[in-house]
Amino acid sequence: xxxxxxxxxxxxxxxxxxxxxxxxxxxxxxxxxxxxxxxxxxxxxxxxxxxxxxxxxxxxxxxxxxxxxxxxxxxxxxxxxxxxxxxxxxxxxxxxxxxxxxxxxxxxxxxxxxxxxxxxxxxxxxxxxxxxxxxxxxxxxxxxxxxxxxxxxxxxxxxxxxxxxxxxx
Numbered sequence: 001x002x003x004x005x006x007x008x009x010x011x012x013x014x015x016x017x018x019x020x021x022x023x024x025x026x027x028x029x030x031x032x033x034x035x036x037x038x039x040x041x042x043x044x045x046x047x048x049x050x051x052x053x054x055x056x057x058x059x060x061x062x063x064x065x066x067x068x069x070x071x072x073x074x075x076x077x078x079x080x081x082x083x084x085x086x087x088x089x090x091x092x093x094x095x096x097x098x099x100x101x102x103x104x105x106x107x108x109x110x111x112x113x114x115x116x117x118x119x120x121x122x123x124x125x126x127x128x129x130x131x132x133x134x135x136x137x138x139x140x141x142x143x144x145x146x147x148x149x150x151x152x153x154x155x156x157x158x159x160x161x162x163x164x165x166x167x168x169x
Contacts, residue, residue: 058094084133106163
């Protein structure tokens, strides 16, 4: 076999290996960007996903909340007005039916490693003012007049997930 034939075979092998690698990366990239399970919604970057019993059912961004009525209260510690949207209104916007009063709702922030666990009965009670307020960095923080969420240290800032665990009656 001549030197020229060996070089052509080596170049062809390199091109085939390169094409195979590029093809695999394209397939892998497609599965990552289109990675939602069939029937599950996709959540916009920076959005807050809502999971019901471990399954993604919806997601929202602060911009999506403009259609909801705003609520407000003055926090107990500093008297600063907290303005935002009731969590119950947000969930009703995305869920087909109201969960039962004992249904557990966990609002969490992975960056702050913090969460709050509430029942639907607590969230749905307008007197508790369980709501999201925009922080100075335009992220959502969970605030309330309830004793376990009425101080800055107890708020769930930079909220990035809502988990709803239904309870059978």
